Amino acid sequence: MNATxxxxxxxxxxxxxxxxxxxxxxxxxxxxxxxxxxxxxxxESPYAAMPPDAVVYATSTEEVAWVxxxxxxxxxxxxxxxxxxxxxxxxxxxxxxxxxxxxGMNHIVAVHAEDFTATVQAGVTRKQLxxxxxxxxxxxxxxxxxxxxxxxxxATRASGTNAVRYGTMRENVxxxxxxxxxxxxxxxAGRARKSSAGYDLTRVFVGSEGTLGIITxxxxxxxxxxxxxxAAICNFPDxxxxxQSVIEVIQMGVPVARVEFMDTAAxxxxxxxxxxxxxxxxLLLFEFHGSPSGVREQAETVQEIARANGGEDFAWxxxxxxxxxxxxxxxxxxxxxxxLRPGCRSSTTDVCVxxxxxxxxxxxxxxxxxxxxxxxxxxxxxxxxNFHVLMLLDPDNPAEFAESxxxxxxxxxxxxxxxxxxxxxxxxxxxxxxFMEMEFGRDALDLMAALKRAFDPxxxxxxxxxxxxxxxxxxxx
Amino acid sequence: MNATxxxxxxxxxxxxxxxxxxxxxxxxxxxxxxxxxxxxxxxESPYAAMPPDAVVYATSTEEVAWVxxxxxxxxxxxxxxxxxxxxxxxxxxxxxxxxxxxxGMNHIVAVHAEDFTATVQAGVTRKQLxxxxxxxxxxxxxxxxxxxxxxxxxATRASGTNAVRYGTMRENVxxxxxxxxxxxxxxxAGRARKSSAGYDLTRVFVGSEGTLGIITxxxxxxxxxxxxxxAAICNFPDxxxxxQSVIEVIQMGVPVARVEFMDTAAxxxxxxxxxxxxxxxxLLLFEFHGSPSGVREQAETVQEIARANGGEDFAWxxxxxxxxxxxxxxxxxxxxxxxLRPGCRSSTTDVCVxxxxxxxxxxxxxxxxxxxxxxxxxxxxxxxxNFHVLMLLDPDNPAEFAESxxxxxxxxxxxxxxxxxxxxxxxxxxxxxxFMEMEFGRDALDLMAALKRAFDPxxxxxxxxxxxxxxxxxxxx
Numbered sequence: 001m002n003a004t005x006x007x008x009x010x011x012x013x014x015x016x017x018x019x020x021x022x023x024x025x026x027x028x029x030x031x032x033x034x035x036x037x038x039x040x041x042x043x044e045s046p047y048a049a050m051p052p053d054a055v056v057y058a059t060s061t062e063e064v065a066w067v068x069x070x071x072x073x074x075x076x077x078x079x080x081x082x083x084x085x086x087x088x089x090x091x092x093x094x095x096x097x098x099x100x101x102x103x104g105m106n107h108i109v110a111v112h113a114e115d116f117t118a119t120v121q122a123g124v125t126r127k128q129l130x131x132x133x134x135x136x137x138x139x140x141x142x143x144x145x146x147x148x149x150x151x152x153x154x155a156t157r158a159s160g161t162n163a164v165r166y167g168t169m170r171e172n173v174x175x176x177x178x179x180x181x182x183x184x185x186x187x188x189a190g191r192a193r194k195s196s197a198g199y200d201l202t203r204v205f206v207g208s209e210g211t212l213g214i215i216t217x218x219x220x221x222x223x224x225x226x227x228x229x230x231a232a233i234c235n236f237p238d239x240x241x242x243x244q245s246v247i248e249v250i251q252m253g254v255p256v257a258r259v260e261f262m263d264t265a266a267x268x269x270x271x272x273x274x275x276x277x278x279x280x281x282x283l284l285l286f287e288f289h290g291s292p293s294g295v296r297e298q299a300e301t302v303q304e305i306a307r308a309n310g311g312e313d314f315a316w317x318x319x320x321x322x323x324x325x326x327x328x329x330x331x332x333x334x335x336x337x338x339x340l341r342p343g344c345r346s347s348t349t350d351v352c353v354x355x356x357x358x359x360x361x362x363x364x365x366x367x368x369x370x371x372x373x374x375x376x377x378x379x380x381x382x383x384x385x386n387f388h389v390l391m392l393l394d395p396d397n398p399a400e401f402a403e404s405x406x407x408x409x410x411x412x413x414x415x416x417x418x419x420x421x422x423x424x425x426x427x428x429x430x431x432x433x434x435f436m437e438m439e440f441g442r443d444a445l446d447l448m449a450a451l452k453r454a455f456d457p458x459x460x461x462x463x464x465x466x467x468x469x470x471x472x473x474x475x476x477x
Numbered sequence: 478m479n480a481t482x483x484x485x486x487x488x489x490x491x492x493x494x495x496x497x498x499x500x501x502x503x504x505x506x507x508x509x510x511x512x513x514x515x516x517x518x519x520x521e522s523p524y525a526a527m528p529p530d531a532v533v534y535a536t537s538t539e540e541v542a543w544v545x546x547x548x549x550x551x552x553x554x555x556x557x558x559x560x561x562x563x564x565x566x567x568x569x570x571x572x573x574x575x576x577x578x579x580x581g582m583n584h585i586v587a588v589h590a591e592d593f594t595a596t597v598q599a600g601v602t603r604k605q606l607x608x609x610x611x612x613x614x615x616x617x618x619x620x621x622x623x624x625x626x627x628x629x630x631x632a633t634r635a636s637g638t639n640a641v642r643y644g645t646m647r648e649n650v651x652x653x654x655x656x657x658x659x660x661x662x663x664x665x666a667g668r669a670r671k672s673s674a675g676y677d678l679t680r681v682f683v684g685s686e687g688t689l690g691i692i693t694x695x696x697x698x699x700x701x702x703x704x705x706x707x708a709a710i711c712n713f714p715d716x717x718x719x720x721q722s723v724i725e726v727i728q729m730g731v732p733v734a735r736v737e738f739m740d741t742a743a744x745x746x747x748x749x750x751x752x753x754x755x756x757x758x759x760l761l762l763f764e765f766h767g768s769p770s771g772v773r774e775q776a777e778t779v780q781e782i783a784r785a786n787g788g789e790d791f792a793w794x795x796x797x798x799x800x801x802x803x804x805x806x807x808x809x810x811x812x813x814x815x816x817l818r819p820g821c822r823s824s825t826t827d828v829c830v831x832x833x834x835x836x837x838x839x840x841x842x843x844x845x846x847x848x849x850x851x852x853x854x855x856x857x858x859x860x861x862x863n864f865h866v867l868m869l870l871d872p873d874n875p876a877e878f879a880e881s882x883x884x885x886x887x888x889x890x891x892x893x894x895x896x897x898x899x900x901x902x903x904x905x906x907x908x909x910x911x912f913m914e915m916e917f918g919r920d921a922l923d924l925m926a927a928l929k930r931a932f933d934p935x936x937x938x939x940x941x942x943x944x945x946x947x948x949x950x951x952x953x954x
Contacts, residue, residue, distance in 0.1 A: 171648050187917075189898070192831060193861045193863075194645050196903060197916055198943055198944070203681075207677055224728055227730060251591075290730070355592055355670070384669075421666070424669065435674075436675055444664065447657065447931075451681070455928075
């Protein structure tokens with residue numbers, strides 16, 4: 001899929017002495033080894049690697065600032081790298097330059113349990129944070145499939161299965177420490193729960209995918225671990241009845257913590273991969289958080305609503321081990337799906353629509369995918385109107401890739417037509433760039449480009465991503 | 478307080494023919510009458526009016542775009558005006574120009590009950606919206622004291638008593654229709670609950686106080702009306718025990734909908750103004766939303782925690798009329814406070830700190846205020862760490878105003894030292910501008926200024942606000 005190289009995919013020349021200066025500063029924490037560069041030039045997307053010219057392993061915000069200033073001075077691209085779990089080509093060094101590996105910045109800076117906040121370095125992963133705070137009685141709910149770094153999660157505005165109750169990174173980042181394109185260090189906010197003081201720099205950087213600044217510390221909101229948790233599975237005759245149940249559940253004010261949809265193929269794959277015996281029909285997977293009686297009440301209400309919509313076989317998982325098995329299975333749905341076609345290469349996509357349009361959007365999409373020459377699964381964070389399509393492609397058959405891209409395009413067009421978005425939680429990276437103008441219109445995209453130029457006048461920060469702007473030199477000073 | 482006129486408060490010359498062109502386009506919806514200009518050159522702050530040169534009453538987004546393009550072409554300031562209820566000098570025409578009155582843009586554009594969203598024109602007020610959607614079983618929770626316009630609430634990132642459970646305008650604006658400085662019309666997002674597509678233009682505009690674009694439509698999230706609601710009052714020996722109770726309540730995961738603090742003076746004022754007989758001690762006012770049994774359980778948990786912290790006289794208000802009387806009294810605390818000193822002029826301020834520092838911050842502040850030569854009250858959205866000080870000044874005694882400004886400065890310095898913010902919900906306007914650098918630092922403020930220049934290169938949108946930038950002509954093209 002590197003057959004065409006548009007203007008924003010053009011390697012820049014690295015000035016003489018640039019790499020040597022990095023080596024002098026970082027010693028063996030600077031690598032130009034092919035394997036290391038290759039590893040840092042890819043993510044979990046199906047794109048072939050586009051390696052950077054060098055990889056620097058940073059251990060402090062000050063080091064990040066030094067690298068940024070160096071790259072700024074010499075107009076060399078700079079791409080922050082966490083654990084490499086992004087899905088849409090975010091990390092590819094399409095214009096070459098330096099990949100800045102932040103995985104060594106993995107210290108918990110502070111936990112303020114009384115304030116329900118934790119401050120961590122960008123390389124700390126979500127599981128590491130939750131392990132660290134377990135004894136405080138608090139937890140951090142945002143859970144993308146991968147054990148992603150908090151810096152990366154902030155940068156892609158990630159979410160996961162808990163967003164219907166707890167929100168996404170948009171709602172849960174309190175403050176960021178950011179290195180600007182020219183190597184200055186700022187804090188976007190204090191630790192107050194709310195503020196009306198000036199422009200919301202925090203949310204300017206959340207979701208900016210490394211193109212406006214480099215996040216080196218993240219302060220996030222924490223939540224009390226629920227006193228009681230229970231999970232339930234319910235089978236439905238079709239997607240429409242499942243979605244209608246979810247709409248009614250939310251309308252009743254039931255504060256459901258998770259509600260996930262899996263199509264029949266995803267259930268089948270999960271059964272095979274995770275040794276489960278779920279009934280192979282469209283299903284909803286619920287989780288309830290609260291007091292013991294509150295959880296019971298929520299579950300009863302949901303069960304009634306589901307039954308009225310044709311749901312059946314409402315099954316409980318009250319024991320932690322049963323619940324964990326279920327959710328581990330759900331988090332592994334991606335890997336399970338891959339096993340449906342051994343040796344395949346996968347292409348994933350995600351869209352998000354207003355929930356009233358979700359059944360229609362998924363049904364139309366599934367009808368198209370049923371005609372495809374490859375297998376697929378659909379899973380969704382259905383309370384948010386967000387769903388994922390996993391397409392399982394023959395790596396040796398370029399026609400299948402082209403077919404999957406055409407299906408992806410029609411899916412995105414459908415979502416945008418329904419007042420939705422081209423990506424609910426994966427981010428834009430390279431893969432969704434062609435749809436930005438369709439979603440936002442030329443004038444809004446111009447504003448985004450103006451913001452990019454204002455924050456990164458030499459276009460060094462993860463250039464060639466998000467905004468389909470011109471070649472590398474267009475905005476150089 | 479207009480004695481000193483810094484660089485950002487300099488009227489600009491209006492080019493010949495500029496007003497005439499407006500008159501030709503808008504007829505009698507253009508006014509240059511002194512009384513109309515005076516009315517549009519003030520807000521609820523203690524600042525004396527600084528009237529615009531003209532007032533235009535717009536009725537559509539296209540009209541707003543026409544005015545913006547006209548002002549942009551001629552480098553004339555343009556200040557959007559809703560209902561005039563801002564508190565920090567947001568609306569003063571410090572550089573002259575056009576006040577754009579949006580109160581006539583008061584149509585409900587669409588209610589999507591299944592999606593829990595409503596789209597309204599910027600002039601629709603929060604009460605108007607709630608009246609309109611009453612029969613849907615949904616409500617819009619954000620409730621600043623005034624019946625503000627939704628456009629104004631978005632522009633100031635407003636919140637109110639429900640924020641501890643439902644969030645602020647930051648979390649509850651789904652999308653905005655915005656007119657840019659040069660008169661283009663954009664939509665910042667679709668209606669999906671979440672999106673990872675590109676820069677978060679929605680939150681760039683939320684809280685930008687009319688300085689980056691003119692909001693003409695707002696799409697907000699709605700919530701199901703709770704099945705059951707109850708309210709309770711609890712008296713405490715001091716603020717510290719009240720705040721400690723709130724921390725423990727949140728730590729227990731009780732999803733309290735509202736928790737408000739009133740100091741003894743505020744209670745006394747409220748008793749007098751609203752004909753109530755509340756015990757005159759520091760108190761917390763709670764509200765619980767949920768199912769009948771859920772509400773009962775929440776209340777029991779809170780009562781136990783309060784009692785363990787020295788709270789007493791836990792009193793219930795389960796009947797809607799009792800509850801409404803209480804909350805009306807709370808919303809009228811500002812007017813009640815004014816009656817403590819008949820004929821006074823008030824100066825209000827608000828800060829927000831991490832909740833672990835709230836007791837310390839309020840206690841230190843109250844100790845200073847006890848030495849002041851004027852009366853004051855303190856009320857707070859204590860679950861958020863946000864509180865308000867109302868200072869009651871003799872309008873004929875400039876020394877009192879100077880004293881109140883010095884107290885305000887020390888309060889803000891204290892809040893920022895505690896990792897808080899100079900304003901939790903009022904916004905910056907003119908009054909908090911001097912503290913922006915203290916809170917964010919020079920480098921972050923430079924980024925905000927770069928954002929402003931990128932979005933408004935001629936510095937026409939509510940110029941001289943938020944960012945203490947130079948004189949009017951500094952950024953002119």
